[in-house]
Amino acid sequence: MRRLADLYEALDQTTSTNAKVDALVRYFQQAPPEDAAWALYFLTGQKLKRLLTTKLLVGWTQELTGIPGWLFEEVYASVGDLAEVIALLLDALERPAETEELPLSVWLEQRLLPLRNLDAAEQRERVVSWWKAMPRRELFLLNKMLTGELRVGVSATLVIRAVAQVAGLPPPSVAHRLMGTWTPTPAFFQQLVSPDVSDGHSSRPYPFYLASPLEQPPESLGDLADWQVEWKWDGIRGQLIRRQGGVYLWSRGEELITERFPEISEAAAALPEGTVLDGEVLAYEDGRPLPFALLQRRIGRQKLTPKVLAEAPAAFIVYDLLELGGKDVRELPLRERRAKLEALLKDRPRFPISPSVQAASWEELAKARGEARERNVEGFMLKRRDSAYLTGRKRGDWWKWKIDPFTVDAVLLYAHPGHGRRSSLYTDYTFAVWNGTELQPVTKAYSGLTDEEIGRLDRWIRAHTKEKYGPVRSVEPEQVFELHFEGIQASPRHKSGVALRFPRIARWRTDKKPQDADSLDTLKELLDARG
Amino acid sequence: MVTVELPRYLNEALSSSQSLPLITVTPQGLYCAPGHFHIDPWRPVERALITHAHGDHARGGSHRYLGARAGEGLLHRRLGADSVIDTLEYGERLSINDVTVSFHPAGHVLGSAQIRLEHQGEVWVVSGDYKRAPDPTCAPFEVVRCNTFITEATFGLPIYRWDDTRLVAEDILKWWDANRATGRASVLFCYALGKAQRILAELARLTDRPAYVHGALHSLVAVYREAGVHMIPTQLVSEVEKGTSFAGALVLAPPSAGGSTWMRRFGEYETGFASGWMRVRGNRRRRGFDRGFVLSDHADWPDLLRTVADTQAERVLVTHGYTDPLAHYLRDSGVDAAPLATPFEGEAED
Ligand SMILES: [Zn+2]
Numbered sequence A: 001m002r003r004l005a006d007l008y009e010a011l012d013q014t015t016s017t018n019a020k021v022d023a024l025v026r027y028f029q030q031a032p033p034e035d036a037a038w039a040l041y042f043l044t045g046q047k048l049k050r051l052l053t054t055k056l057l058v059g060w061t062q063e064l065t066g067i068p069g070w071l072f073e074e075v076y077a078s079v080g081d082l083a084e085v086i087a088l089l090l091d092a093l094e095r096p097a098e099t100e101e102l103p104l105s106v107w108l109e110q111r112l113l114p115l116r117n118l119d120a121a122e123q124r125e126r127v128v129s130w131w132k133a134m135p136r137r138e139l140f141l142l143n144k145m146l147t148g149e150l151r152v153g154v155s156a157t158l159v160i161r162a163v164a165q166v167a168g169l170p171p172p173s174v175a176h177r178l179m180g181t182w183t184p185t186p187a188f189f190q191q192l193v194s195p196d197v198s199d200g201h202s203s204r205p206y207p208f209y210l211a212s213p214l215e216q217p218p219e220s221l222g223d224l225a226d227w228q229v230e231w232k233w234d235g236i237r238g239q240l241i242r243r244q245g246g247v248y249l250w251s252r253g254e255e256l257i258t259e260r261f262p263e264i265s266e267a268a269a270a271l272p273e274g275t276v277l278d279g280e281v282l283a284y285e286d287g288r289p290l291p292f293a294l295l296q297r298r299i300g301r302q303k304l305t306p307k308v309l310a311e312a313p314a315a316f317i318v319y320d321l322l323e324l325g326g327k328d329v330r331e332l333p334l335r336e337r338r339a340k341l342e343a344l345l346k347d348r349p350r351f352p353i354s355p356s357v358q359a360a361s362w363e364e365l366a367k368a369r370g371e372a373r374e375r376n377v378e379g380f381m382l383k384r385r386d387s388a389y390l391t392g393r394k395r396g397d398w399w400k401w402k403i404d405p406f407t408v409d410a411v412l413l414y415a416h417p418g419h420g421r422r423s424s425l426y427t428d429y430t431f432a433v434w435n436g437t438e439l440q441p442v443t444k445a446y447s448g449l450t451d452e453e454i455g456r457l458d459r460w461i462r463a464h465t466k467e468k469y470g471p472v473r474s475v476e477p478e479q480v481f482e483l484h485f486e487g488i489q490a491s492p493r494h495k496s497g498v499a500l501r502f503p504r505i506a507r508w509r510t511d512k513k514p515q516d517a518d519s520l521d522t523l524k525e526l527l528d529a530r531g
Numbered sequence B: 001m002v003t004v005e006l007p008r009y010l011n012e013a014l015s016s017s018q019s020l021p022l023i024t025v026t027p028q029g030l031y032c033a034p035g036h037f038h039i040d041p042w043r044p045v046e047r048a049l050i051t052h053a054h055g056d057h058a059r060g061g062s063h064r065y066l067g068a069r070a071g072e073g074l075l076h077r078r079l080g081a082d083s084v085i086d087t088l089e090y091g092e093r094l095s096i097n098d099v100t101v102s103f104h105p106a107g108h109v110l111g112s113a114q115i116r117l118e119h120q121g122e123v124w125v126v127s128g129d130y131k132r133a134p135d136p137t138c139a140p141f142e143v144v145r146c147n148t149f150i151t152e153a154t155f156g157l158p159i160y161r162w163d164d165t166r167l168v169a170e171d172i173l174k175w176w177d178a179n180r181a182t183g184r185a186s187v188l189f190c191y192a193l194g195k196a197q198r199i200l201a202e203l204a205r206l207t208d209r210p211a212y213v214h215g216a217l218h219s220l221v222a223v224y225r226e227a228g229v230h231m232i233p234t235q236l237v238s239e240v241e242k243g244t245s246f247a248g249a250l251v252l253a254p255p256s257a258g259g260s261t262w263m264r265r266f267g268e269y270e271t272g273f274a275s276g277w278m279r280v281r282g283n284r285r286r287r288g289f290d291r292g293f294v295l296s297d298h299a300d301w302p303d304l305l306r307t308v309a310d311t312q313a314e315r316v317l318v319t320h321g322y323t324d325p326l327a328h329y330l331r332d333s334g335v336d337a338a339p340l341a342t343p344f345e346g347e348a349e350d
């Protein structure tokens, strides 16, 4: 525990990146693997579930120090960190000059985790006896662990750099080995720093490289010719691995989703051994992506019946090549990876490559961005042609240039029957927002719901009709929908005073109540903001 | 004993004010009506008694000042050479219109004093700022028994407890050594009057390596040296020849120098801040210092309580800092205590 306190203090006491890495390296060189594994657990942002309630800890502190409740509150208000308040107040206790030192793993495995199975009296007895025999720095860390909020101010990148330095491995290998779920055991740590690079985990994905949102004008990126431009697909970012006879599909959330998309994994079995692809899982039909909602519904399904598969067929649109012939190619420049990718997938129509968008200038590209909506994409991805495939969100080489729709939460007020094939259903709707205590209709919208949702809503409308005006029905103001739209204008012709451009239904917000809907004032603020 | 005569009409006016407390708060500051003088006034007055030379206690513009002799040099620096400053030795008594006043060491900074007032058998003590921890740069705090004690409460919360100053000085030296080993300068921010000299004096027990000081500290260091305080050798930063490397050097500067262009000359450096506020981690992190050294010239929580008890005061007025919590806590412990609102700043940098 003392070693961890030294590390915590060293990290806390410097703003220099190199000094932080040095402190981490020192720690990992000295700590036995069973401790290092736990330290790594906390350093990578994982947390123990809270072992004790803060109320208990506060109560014991007050008993030990005689600090009344109001004064404890006062102190807490000035410090703002409970673990620290307790550690500072307990300084009033007499402590032995020499304190017992136990390794971190012993603290966690033999002392802290077993607390869960004890009753409050026994918990008190143990915690108080530890408090009385610990120096303040360690007591502070102990409290952080007890309350499940131990966080160390250091980025994953620095931790990886330090471990890599200790292990004599390239940082990407360490990052790779830290992917997925792991438990803080000595075996795990030893394997992490093991120089043997042929470690058997054939399923393990590479860390994803994430694009940063483009906040400056695209012209600032320099010559367009240096950039590969792709549509930004709205699906599930994934990594498809074909290794040692197996196929694994990982989501960006490090979840294995191979089973959820049998059509993708079956097709992937035909890829050559030792291939890893970065891409996007999309609901996809006839060379066109379908709305994200379809994919989402498919994920929600327990059983993948043939009907579900037919309704939302999925495809893996390929962005990048990470491993070829069992070799990590992430360090190659994008233009070379792209050439190898095209060669690899030339005769494999099941794996379409995300096409690059051609434009003569940034200006022309900006115009093309307008097509994004029709294509069911979210904007553009801009990737520097000579960029390596990095890890995490490193700014500079990959940007996402999104078109953000405006959104408003509105209440369904009127329903209108559809046309043609859908004339027997209520498919067109009028939505309202709050104007003071009244709901003011602001827009009509019809696209965006799936057939299944339209059916469900149709039944609800019929059961909750208030009045009929010819074909139109007014309904109970109960259902909230998230609407997306492209623009807003002042309009004297509308009673609300505003008109929305291209409104559509993004989501049926069954989680919201009518009072959660937006107000007309909020919409009018957009008007002001957009001139 | 020296006696000061007031015009008769004033004496008569004041003799009718016997039911008033000996000290009240007026727009000018703490006011002793029977003595017709102010203590640490924040606006110009006729006659000001000054506890110590810090800016929130010693302000210019008053007609006459009275302070402790040990602080004379600092008071002249603070108030200007033209100010009329009378002084008394610690413990020496002076009658001012029927009120007997004397100055007693407060242990806060060089020449700092508590002011004792006695009028018709009743004794009040205004603590000014004080600490109980030993300090090689000034006379130690003296307990003065009184009926009413006006105490400061800069660090009036139970989280504030100070470690032994010698341990803090060792930490500072270790930090300096570590930075020397990596060729970096150590820029230590501290209050220019008192804290800086205390650090230089504490370090003198451990080393005789010289340190650089910012201009704001330099002349104050000289006053301390004149008063016979032993400190490590110092040199003014601006007197260093252009192009001299500060690698491995210790530099003392006021916090206001942080982030200024003045810092550029030090090349690679680490920053530290020596202050009681550094006891709380968030205070250091918010201000972006690499290191915080918990070192204060004010009493910590246990010493505030101890001092109140030592004075045996029947009534305690609390000013400066965490006045409400300390007064509340004292009341709960059976002491007649109340906060006293004053615009003293509570030593944001100390
Ligand atoms: Zn002061």
Ligand SMILES: [Zn+2]
Pocket (backbone or CB within 6 Å): B054, B056, B057, B129, B320, B344, B345, B346, B347
């Ligand atoms: Zn003060």
